[in-house]
Amino acid sequence: MSSGQCKPSVSGALLDWYRDSARDLPWRHTTEPYAIWISEIMLQQTQVKTVLPHYRLWFEKFPDIAALAEARIDDVLKAWEGLGYYRRARFIHAAARQIVAEHGGIFPEAFDDILRLPGVGRSTAGAIASFCFAASTPVLDGNVKRVLKRWHGLNQATDTMLWPLALQALDASGKPSDWNQAMMELGESLCSARAPLCDQCPVAAYCTVAFQVDETQEKRKAAAVRDVYWQVMLHTCPQRGIWLIRRPAAGIWGGLWAPPIYNLVEAPGDATAEHVHLLSHRRLHLYAEICSDEPTGEGAWVSDISAHALPTGIHHLFEKAGVIL
DSSP, X not given: OOSSOOOHHHHHHHHHHHHHHOOOOGGGGOOOHHHHHHHHHHTTTSOHHHHHHHHHHHHHHOXXXXXXXXXXXXXXXXXXXXXXXXXXXXXXXXXXXXXXXXXXXXXXXXXXXXXXXXXXXXHHHHHHHHHHHOOOOOOOOHHHHHHHHHHHTOTTOOHHHHHHHHHHHHHHHSOHHXXXXXXHHHHHTTTOSSSOOGGGOTTGGGOTTTTOOOHHHHOXXXXXXXXXXXXXXXXXXXXXXXXXXXXXXXSTTTTOEESOEEEESSOOTTOOOSEEEEOSSEEEEEEEEEEOSOOOSSOEEESOGGGSOOXXXXXXHHHHHTOOO
């Protein structure tokens, strides 16, 4: 595909492929804005296989926006447990309250109103508006960016350059919802970051770099992963359970519950971490210390963690340290 024009026939080829090859996913069987919105936020930086069980359970706990807005933030974070990037859950909760306050609990239809919701950027707003309201609003997530860059031979293209190309292709398709879904599906499956399957791609004939993708040029310099050493203080009591505190809202595991944690300058001598937990840019080395003294400061004794949202890393630490609740 040339960088100046979207060939009309590419639309039919891609849409035909999507109709025949698209994965059967629950959010593709509805145009209900609440359901689509939750799926879009859950899928940010999270694989479909991880999202699916959480997505199905979410609506049992929060059947509508009003129920979500009325829920305690702890309940929302608990429902999000295992999905990571908990800031998204806090944004969802804040957005639900905004929808109730400003739109009477009805998800807004206007693109600008959707874009104003906490945690919703231009691409997510475009997805919701097109899937739910048939609006001609493009999506520009990571998968779509990669497809467009390859189609047009613009490996170093910025988002500013890609937005008009995404809109041009969307308008040429005449089917905004299906087109956005098809573009995301293509980038997720055949046009992947590594080892793209050009021989199976329905639109390879329209792609500038088909069969000649230089993966070394496409790879962005990986951000350095920094080692962080934490001493995790385990105050336990057979009658009262374990002492937990709420993590600060800002920073790693913000707003979640965990035992008191202290930063260590370096690994403590020859000690071996009970658990090493990898985040996107941090490698957390967790050293458990069993404490016999009475804890101080703000916190709570918890004998049943089913109502508290704990980081996955702390769950793993409990298992390895033999903490049973």
